[in-house]
Amino acid sequence: MSYYYHEQIIQLTAQIDAEGLHDTFVQLVKGLFPDAEIRLYNNRLPASHGHYELLHLSPTLSQDELKSQVSQDTQLLDALIKEHASIEFDLSQDQIVYPLMARNLYFGALIIDGHAIEDLDKQTVLAAYIAIYSNQLNLLRTSNHDALTGLFNRQTFDGTLNKLLSTTEHRRNQDGSEEPHRHCFAMLDIDHFKRLNDNFGHLIGDEVLLTLAQLMQKCFRDEDMLFRYGGEEFVIIIKRVDLAMAGSVLERFRQLVENHYFPQVGRVTISIGYTQLVDNVLPTTIIGRADKALYHSKELGRNKASCYETLIEQNKLDEAPGASNDIELF
Ligand SMILES: Nc1nc2c(ncn2[C@@H]2O[C@H](COP(=O)(O)OP(=O)(O)OP(=O)(O)O)[C@@H](O)[C@H]2O)c(=O)[nH]1
Incomplete structure (x- = not known):
């Protein structure tokens, strides 16, 4: 991994609020796959269904297209939770879904659409971004939430x-x-x-x-x-x-x-x-x-x-x- 990528990783770990972290993460993924549609979901209640919050999407979709896209994604993510899939990584497809996990809890998903990820170097960098983003989000959540109720503190x-x-x-x-x-x-x-x-x-x-x-x-x-x-x-x-x-x-x-x-x-x-x-x-x-x-x-x-x-x-x-x-x- 080049020095350039180390800098990106430092950017991720420097984020002190969740919004900044999501944005930086998406920008870094976009930097790797500029032509792809990227959608980032947050799962509000870990391991339960139907609580997906869309944190980021490429701004090209109309309201109707967006609704149908979110509904398709929700079905896909529900199916993934049921199967307890750890990672969906299919090089032959041009849609790749990464469930985001921390401490065995499923807290969201990254969907990269329209881009087959064939470049091994990029795969390695993406895996590092995802792992650091997940860890950092987990840390932020621990410090932002009340330990007893799980609500914000x-x-x-x-x-x-x-x-x-x-x-x-x-x-x-x-x-x-x-x-x-x-x-x-x-x-x-x-x-x-x-x-x-x-x-x-x-x-x-x-x-x-x-x-x-x-x-x-x-x-x-x-x-x-x-x-x-x-x-x-x-x-x-x-x-x-x-x-x-x-x-x-x-x-x-x-x-x-x-x-x-x-x-x-x-x-x-x-x-x-x-x-x-x-x-x-x-x-x-x-x-x-x-x-x-x-x-x-x-x-x-x-x-x-x-x-x-x-x-x-x-x-x-x-x-x-x-x-x-x-x-x-x-
Ligand atoms: N079990 C538990 N009790 C808590 C916690 N934090 C505060 N308390 C208790 O909550 C109680 C609050 O009591 P008060 O402020 O007198 O109010 P109240 O009895 O709800 O009366 P009203 O508000 O007037 O209806 C106190 O006895 C605190 O000890 C907690 O984390 N766990």
């Missing part, structure tokens, strides 16, 4: 919220005009968790935290972001929804938890506070707003979801600190 939350509030994504309307995407932010807290711990012990308490996290993963869309904020508190960034839609999604989740049977414990409920993510507002303000709405849900008797903006409109809350003046003074 508090540290990742801080970085994500700062980034979301400082960049504005736009959506294109039918008339060609653009407007910023709106996201919503929710805080949720398990009701009477101290009592639950006291009655059943910490291990069962931990089981409840894990089960709740799994319910969250099932209920929310792949693009929504789920974090363990600390203890028995969780936060959710619900992407591209207005407050009304966020309210109905959160209410559905509240009911799902209320009706779920938690082994040994039985019924568990949660209280929720939510608000809109607004550009140019400090993260602490957003958190303060959701927290106030959450506190209101608790005061109303728990097992409720409350919207900060609605409470303000109805004069049921004072504005959260910093709500009217978002310039931080030191």
Whole structure:
């Protein structure tokens, strides 16, 4: 392997967030096979079906072509998981699928389309890129995720919220005009968790935290972001929804938890506070707003979801600190 490839490998290991790592990896693979279509998938729940997130595709496909491509790929990847295939490498085909594995868990796939990989040197380099990318992603995931629940951890939350509030994504309307995407932010807290711990012990308490996290993963869309904020508190960034839609999604989740049977414990409920993510507002303000709405849900008797903006409109809350003046003074 030449010195040039060592430099590329250093680039991969220098990435400190998952997005940068995916992008660098795809660029390196493209550098090896410039004419090929490359698709990179992330499997949200390891070894389960149907949770593929397309991280990268060549930008030549129309929306319809893309849908049918993703559906074809999903079937292929499901079949691969079932067969526990470790690597699909067929030189006679012009489509090659590499399942991406770390610690025996299948976490995604790289598909290279339209290019028979005959060059042995390139095969070796590609195998090295894949191994380093997989290891690096595994490392990043370990440091970005909460060990008990597998959700993103508090540290990742801080970085994500700062980034979301400082960049504005736009959506294109039918008339060609653009407007910023709106996201919503929710805080949720398990009701009477101290009592639950006291009655059943910490291990069962931990089981409840894990089960709740799994319910969250099932209920929310792949693009929504789920974090363990600390203890028995969780936060959710619900992407591209207005407050009304966020309210109905959160209410559905509240009911799902209320009706779920938690082994040994039985019924568990949660209280929720939510608000809109607004550009140019400090993260602490957003958190303060959701927290106030959450506190209101608790005061109303728990097992409720409350919207900060609605409470303000109805004069049921004072504005959260910093709500009217978002310039931080030191
Ligand atoms: N089992 C377990 N318990 C935790 C963990 N982190 C925090 N806790 C417990 O969560 C409990 C939180 O209790 P409180 O903040 O008093 O709130 P609560 O009992 O849920 O009451 P409300 O929020 O008012 O409904 C404390 O007893 C903590 O010890 C954890 O990782 N595992």
